[in-house]
Amino acid sequence: MRAGGDVDYDSTGQGYATQRRPDPRIAAAIEAALGDAQTVVNVGAGAGSYEPAGRRLLAVEPSAVMRAQRPPGAAIAIHAYAEALPLDDGAVDAAMAVATVHQWADRTKGLAELRRVARGPVVVLAFDGPALGDWWLNDYAPELIAAEQRRYPDISQTAAALGSKVEVRVVPIPIDCTDGFTEAFYGRPERLLDPAVRRAQSSWGFVGPEVEPRFVARLSDDLDSGRWDERYGAWRRLPAYEGSVRLLVGWP
Numbered sequence: 001m002r003a004g005g006d007v008d009y010d011s012t013g014q015g016y017a018t019q020r021r022p023d024p025r026i027a028a029a030i031e032a033a034l035g036d037a038q039t040v041v042n043v044g045a046g047a048g049s050y051e052p053a054g055r056r057l058l059a060v061e062p063s064a065v066m067r068a069q070r071p072p073g074a075a076i077a078i079h080a081y082a083e084a085l086p087l088d089d090g091a092v093d094a095a096m097a098v099a100t101v102h103q104w105a106d107r108t109k110g111l112a113e114l115r116r117v118a119r120g121p122v123v124v125l126a127f128d129g130p131a132l133g134d135w136w137l138n139d140y141a142p143e144l145i146a147a148e149q150r151r152y153p154d155i156s157q158t159a160a161a162l163g164s165k166v167e168v169r170v171v172p173i174p175i176d177c178t179d180g181f182t183e184a185f186y187g188r189p190e191r192l193l194d195p196a197v198r199r200a201q202s203s204w205g206f207v208g209p210e211v212e213p214r215f216v217a218r219l220s221d222d223l224d225s226g227r228w229d230e231r232y233g234a235w236r237r238l239p240a241y242e243g244s245v246r247l248l249v250g251w252p
């Protein structure tokens with residue numbers, strides 16, 4: 001199996017931890033969803049974003065480049081895959097998976113594994129593809145949005161795999177979100193012109209080579225001319241955006 005599912009994080013994962021810093025408001029939503037769980041497995045753990053403090057945590061991450069970016073003191077990360085968790089049934093109080101399920105080679109198997117190993121909540125942060133149709137990036141890089149929509153699984157299908165009682169919560173994206181996924185820059189378009197920001201967004205690897213330079217040229221021109229602000233300036237003043245981010249919480 002390739003280390004990073006549909007993305008080769010062993011080749012492209014450098015710099016991820018710098019650009020994709022956990023956002024404290026999103027972290028608080030995850031933390032609340034974990035309830036009073038003392039033992040937690042974080043699957044597709046990457047560089048350790050959103051791992052809650054004060055609990056016993058095991059991280060599962062197949063990419064060595066991602067594991068190497070985990071900060072000193074982070075929980076131990078083992079090389080394993082969601083689809084075959086090396087844990088007994090009900091081994092932990094809770095399981096979590098953040099911004100990762102869309103990359104798994106066999107999502108059905110992986111989600112069943114999360115449910116199998118957790119006695120309590122399974123907490124999944126995922127993206128709702130249809131909701132991505134609502135923001136201005138569609139006018140500059142429709143191919144990118146289409147690629148993301150193709151990758152993101154249906155939220156209700158994901159939810160159905162998480163247990164007999166499941167809640168789907170909208171997670172508002174704060175205007176100063178520190179986690180650099182594309183929608184995080186809904187009110188800060190200039191930031192998307194930074195190549196380092198785009199390198200930490202795997203979707204750019206799913207579009208043709210002409211898309212990124214065309215996007216940069218058009219957005220730069222429109223920002224310079226004031227055209228972007230004329231058409232979309234109101235986005236800069238939205239304190240938070242309810243876009244595609246969803247928190248799914250399932251109980252057995």
Ligand SMILES: C[S@@+](CC[C@H](N)C(=O)[O-])C[C@H]1O[C@@H](n2cnc3c(N)ncnc32)[C@H](O)[C@@H]1O
Nearest residue numbers: 004005044045046049063081082098100103104
């Ligand atoms: C976008 S990163 C998210 C990392 C981290 N959860 C975060 O929020 O920053 C997705 C991670 O999923 C991992 N991944 C991909 N396929 C996987 C699989 N089948 N099982 C477990 N992890 C996987 C990748 O290696 C990558 O580190």
